[in-house]
Amino acid sequence: MTNINKISVFAPATVSNLNCGFDVLGFALDAPGDTVDIELTNSGRLELVAITGDGGLLPVEPERNTATAVVRMFFDRLGTHHGARVWLHKGMPLNSGLGSSAASAVAALVAVNNLTGHPMRKEELLLLAMEGERLACGSAHADNVAPCLYGGLVLIRSYDPLEVIQLPVPEPLYSMVVHPHVHIPTREARAALPAEIPLKTAISQWANLAGFVSACYTNDKALLGRSMTDLVAEPVRSPRIPFFDAMKAEALNKDALAFGISGSGPTVFALFENKPQAEQCAMAINKFLLKNNLNNEYYISRVNEQGPKILNQ
Amino acid sequence: MTNINKISVFAPATVSNLNCGFDVLGFALDAPGDTVDIELTNSGRLELVAITGDGGLLPVEPERNTATAVVRMFFDRLGTHHGARVWLHKGMPLNSGLGSSAASAVAALVAVNNLTGHPMRKEELLLLAMEGERLACGSAHADNVAPCLYGGLVLIRSYDPLEVIQLPVPEPLYSMVVHPHVHIPTREARAALPAEIPLKTAISQWANLAGFVSACYTNDKALLGRSMTDLVAEPVRSPRIPFFDAMKAEALNKDALAFGISGSGPTVFALFENKPQAEQCAMAINKFLLKNNLNNEYYISRVNEQGPKILNQ
Numbered sequence: 001m002t003n004i005n006k007i008s009v010f011a012p013a014t015v016s017n018l019n020c021g022f023d024v025l026g027f028a029l030d031a032p033g034d035t036v037d038i039e040l041t042n043s044g045r046l047e048l049v050a051i052t053g054d055g056g057l058l059p060v061e062p063e064r065n066t067a068t069a070v071v072r073m074f075f076d077r078l079g080t081h082h083g084a085r086v087w088l089h090k091g092m093p094l095n096s097g098l099g100s101s102a103a104s105a106v107a108a109l110v111a112v113n114n115l116t117g118h119p120m121r122k123e124e125l126l127l128l129a130m131e132g133e134r135l136a137c138g139s140a141h142a143d144n145v146a147p148c149l150y151g152g153l154v155l156i157r158s159y160d161p162l163e164v165i166q167l168p169v170p171e172p173l174y175s176m177v178v179h180p181h182v183h184i185p186t187r188e189a190r191a192a193l194p195a196e197i198p199l200k201t202a203i204s205q206w207a208n209l210a211g212f213v214s215a216c217y218t219n220d221k222a223l224l225g226r227s228m229t230d231l232v233a234e235p236v237r238s239p240r241i242p243f244f245d246a247m248k249a250e251a252l253n254k255d256a257l258a259f260g261i262s263g264s265g266p267t268v269f270a271l272f273e274n275k276p277q278a279e280q281c282a283m284a285i286n287k288f289l290l291k292n293n294l295n296n297e298y299y300i301s302r303v304n305e306q307g308p309k310i311l312n313q
Numbered sequence: 314m315t316n317i318n319k320i321s322v323f324a325p326a327t328v329s330n331l332n333c334g335f336d337v338l339g340f341a342l343d344a345p346g347d348t349v350d351i352e353l354t355n356s357g358r359l360e361l362v363a364i365t366g367d368g369g370l371l372p373v374e375p376e377r378n379t380a381t382a383v384v385r386m387f388f389d390r391l392g393t394h395h396g397a398r399v400w401l402h403k404g405m406p407l408n409s410g411l412g413s414s415a416a417s418a419v420a421a422l423v424a425v426n427n428l429t430g431h432p433m434r435k436e437e438l439l440l441l442a443m444e445g446e447r448l449a450c451g452s453a454h455a456d457n458v459a460p461c462l463y464g465g466l467v468l469i470r471s472y473d474p475l476e477v478i479q480l481p482v483p484e485p486l487y488s489m490v491v492h493p494h495v496h497i498p499t500r501e502a503r504a505a506l507p508a509e510i511p512l513k514t515a516i517s518q519w520a521n522l523a524g525f526v527s528a529c530y531t532n533d534k535a536l537l538g539r540s541m542t543d544l545v546a547e548p549v550r551s552p553r554i555p556f557f558d559a560m561k562a563e564a565l566n567k568d569a570l571a572f573g574i575s576g577s578g579p580t581v582f583a584l585f586e587n588k589p590q591a592e593q594c595a596m597a598i599n600k601f602l603l604k605n606n607l608n609n610e611y612y613i614s615r616v617n618e619q620g621p622k623i624l625n626q
Binding site for chain 1 (some may be wrong): 333334335336337338468469470471480485506507508509510512515516517518519520521522523524525526530531536539540546557567616
């Protein structure tokens with residue numbers, strides 16, 4: 001493409017929650033992810049030209065689709081009269097717990113910020129991407145958009161004011177994610193959570209999260225694994241994920257450091273110290289689910305420290 | 314003393330909980346602390362020769378006093394027929410929230426372990442000191458005994474199995490503790506805690522604790538301060554501490570990084586980046602309390618990275 005008014009940006013899938021880090025941790029994957037092409041125009045109009053890869057499930061109205069809605073917010077915030085033509089290429093399953101709406105929003109925002117000469121800092125883009133999350137799933141959470149936009153392993157320390165901390169990524173670390181083809185809407189998964197939890201449970205959970213953060217700084221992968229226990233979401237969410245216990249047993253049997261639910265599921269993830277282990281585990285779970293008539297796909301990835309990628313401009 | 318069967322050990326006061334680290338964090342002070350003298354005998358008997366500095370409040374029966382009770386456990390665990398004569402010198406207020414029982418137990422255990430040729434590792438001494446805590450206050454918590462025994466800033470990652478992590482101490486860091494002379498039994502302070510807390514509150518608390526741990530590794534004292542918020546214990550415990558809000562306001566006004574309840578109170582603590590600030594704050598609070606007819610004493614200390622100290626042998 002030689003047209004400098006057009007750009008194509010890839011933004012990655014993200015795994016959030018990470019067991020002990022419920023609602024506050026997330027990391028970015030190399031793949032899968034979404035790609036958004038944007039062409040800047042002077043029309044003042046926002047046009048969602050095409051969506052591919054969504055099986056016709058995403059809203060086509062620009063104000064209801066996350067990718068275009070955040071571009072509208074971006075223009076409004078700048079007070080410009082720009083218009084844009086937007087193409088959204090979904091490269092990952094919807095409602096899977098892999099931060100699909102986050103990837104669309106981040107790709108679109110990074111694209112439009114590039115095309116307009118970088119008027120916004122990352123922190124500002126993050127706030128807009130969070131508004132995209134509010135549109136997509138009812139709450140402006142940051143645990144997918146922040147790792148998607150910043151790359152790496154991210155802690156949301158505070159929402160008011162918003163504070164995002166990039167944690168050092170233990171090396172080597174390989175993640176396996178498996179997406180079984182069942183539908184659990186994020187709203188429903190959130191509704192399954194209790195409004196209150198026992199103080200004792202909360203203490204164990206925060207002790208584990210503290211251990212996790214320590215493990216990141218000291219590259220202590222055994223501690224990382226021991227700390228990645230989920231006493232809060234897994235007990236109530238895992239029963240909705242078919243074969244959760246069997247998949248977990250398989251992963252731990254294959255020396256996974258940790259296994260858990262990605263986001264609000266149904267995707268599950270596991271972390272390994274080497275790639276062959278991650279691949280073997282993913283293939284074993286894939287086979288096992290297929291044998292049980294459950295379609296699924298899997299991805300192997302390091303933690304993606306780069307975040308969004310400009311494909312061409 | 315030339316008698317190699319006698320030793321004198323000092324063990325420090327400790328500040329536990331640390332706001333966002335309720336039940337899982339603690340650090341050791343340089344002063345105050347307890348000193349225990351132990352003379353090993355062949356009598357098979359355990360004798361509590363004298364207690365000083367307790368105002369006659371501590372139990373004098375060897376099996377009920379923490380310092381001697383842990384020595385008995387130590388001997389029983391080893392299966393020896395040793396006896397001991399024990400002198401306990403309380404150098405700090407009882408029931409103050411400064412880990413008084415922890416200091417007595419740790420000093421006694423380090424002393425008797427030294428006298429018997431170090432048959433136990435620190436981890437084993439810690440378990441016995443925790444049993445001392447169970448005797449003293451009804452629960453075998455580790456957030457005072459662990460920093461007292463290990464020194465420094467300590468995270469209790471897990472109780473089952475017990476796992477203690479020493480966090481890097483941000484530098485420079487000065488603590489001020491003020492002990493107002495009011496009595497709040499630990500059991501009563503624990504009873505004030507709710508059995509359940511809102512999930513939202515728990516998430517904020519663990520996000521802050523994660524921020525705190527990150528701040529320790531990156532020596533980011535501003536982040537340390539922002540993270541040290543207590544959404545769990547402070548709201549229910551602070552009303553029992555006279556002038557809590559006024560002391561907090563004074564500390565924050567004197568540029569404290571953080572202010573909170575030490576242990577279960579009534580002692581309060583604050584952290585500063587330099588010593589004069591810590592001193593000025595302590596003196597101002599001391600004066601203010603005296604003007605309001607509330608006796609108190611205060612201590613200024615760095616985080617004590619050494620832990621127990623052998624005074625002579």
